Amino acid sequence: RSQFQKEVEVLSCIRHPNMVLLLGACPEFGILVYEYMAKGSLEDRLFMQGNTPPISWQLRFRIAAEIATGLLFLHQTKPEPIVHRDLKPANVLLDYNYVSKISDVGLARLVPAVAENVTQYRVTSAAGTFCYIDPEYQQTGMLGVKSDVYSLGIMLLQILTGKQPMGLTYYVEQAIEEGRLKDMLDPAVPDWPMEEAMSLAKLSLQCAELRRKDRPDLGKEILPELNRLRDIGEESLGNVINAGSHGNSANTSQVSISSSVSFVLYRKLLVNV
Numbered sequence: 001r002s003q004f005q006k007e008v009e010v011l012s013c014i015r016h017p018n019m020v021l022l023l024g025a026c027p028e029f030g031i032l033v034y035e036y037m038a039k040g041s042l043e044d045r046l047f048m049q050g051n052t053p054p055i056s057w058q059l060r061f062r063i064a065a066e067i068a069t070g071l072l073f074l075h076q077t078k079p080e081p082i083v084h085r086d087l088k089p090a091n092v093l094l095d096y097n098y099v100s101k102i103s104d105v106g107l108a109r110l111v112p113a114v115a116e117n118v119t120q121y122r123v124t125s126a127a128g129t130f131c132y133i134d135p136e137y138q139q140t141g142m143l144g145v146k147s148d149v150y151s152l153g154i155m156l157l158q159i160l161t162g163k164q165p166m167g168l169t170y171y172v173e174q175a176i177e178e179g180r181l182k183d184m185l186d187p188a189v190p191d192w193p194m195e196e197a198m199s200l201a202k203l204s205l206q207c208a209e210l211r212r213k214d215r216p217d218l219g220k221e222i223l224p225e226l227n228r229l230r231d232i233g234e235e236s237l238g239n240v241i242n243a244g245s246h247g248n249s250a251n252t253s254q255v256s257i258s259s260s261v262s263f264v265l266y267r268k269l270l271v272n273v
Contacts, residue, residue: 003154004032006108008122011032013257014073014074014077014082018070018101019103020035020037020102022034023035037093037101039093039096040093042090043090046089046159048188049185055098056189057189057193060159060160060189060231061200062234063098064159065223065226066099067087067100067231070101070102071087072218074102074105074148075145075219077218082108083108083144083145083148085108085147085148086108086132087148088155088165089155091103092155123176132150132154132155134150134151142158144212146215146218148218149215149222150208150209150215152207153169153207153208154169156200156203156207157172157205160185160197161186162188162202163184163226169205170207171184172204173205176201182194182197197262203216
């Protein structure tokens with residue numbers, strides 16, 4: 001089966017707020033029709049293509065949690081998990097409200113579950129994008145859900161640093177050991193919360209461990225931590241809005257209304273639609 005047929009097969013069976021929606025397909029011309037994602041790819045936004053503004057740390061934390069949520073959905077499909085195999089910033093698309101959705105599942109595989117809740121499957125040749133491919137999968141051909149966890153770890157490091165993936169795990173690890181993680185963070189974001197950035201950096205490095213068995217569990221360890229960081233980001237924005245609403249007491253009723261409207265817009269931006 002062609003990659004086109006595989007993508008149609010996978011996408012037609014899944015519906016999730018953090019998975020891109022397939023609207024239709026034309027096999028004769030090899031065309032897939034997806035929902036329109038107004039903000040383009042995460043890769044383009046991280047590297048500010050087209051002179052777009054940088055993504056705030058609060059939004060980056062939310063995007064990280066959404067990617068993990070969509071990935072966990074794939075891994076929990078029945079009767080067999082779906083492994084994406086090509087997770088990277090270029091394959092995460094953002095809608096008008098910067099809600100992130102995983103796309104490009106043409107390389108995805110349904111893999112049979114084996115004992116002890118570990119999913120692995122031998123394939124003849126590794127598929128994916130260099131720098132994001134699970135080293136263990138690349139060496140042994142053994143594919144599993146933690147192959148995607150490795151890719152996620154590299155992506156999370158890019159969300160933090162705004163840098164290319166080559167050698168990124170080494171550079172971030174060295175920066176942490178030398179007490180200079182701040183120097184590695186994306187300078188386009190001026191107000192990184194260092195404690196939370198450190199937590200995300202360490203989690204990312206754990207995800208990108210060379211040995212699959214050393215990587216954390218997506219549902220039990222990774223997603224809860226990313227959701228915690230997302231909540232901190234939301235609380236931070238909420239505090240900014242509240243501070244702004246108290247900054248002008250000239251007209252209390254107008255300030256109150258304005259604050260309420262701002263909060264509604266903020267919630268619409270930061271909560272899955």
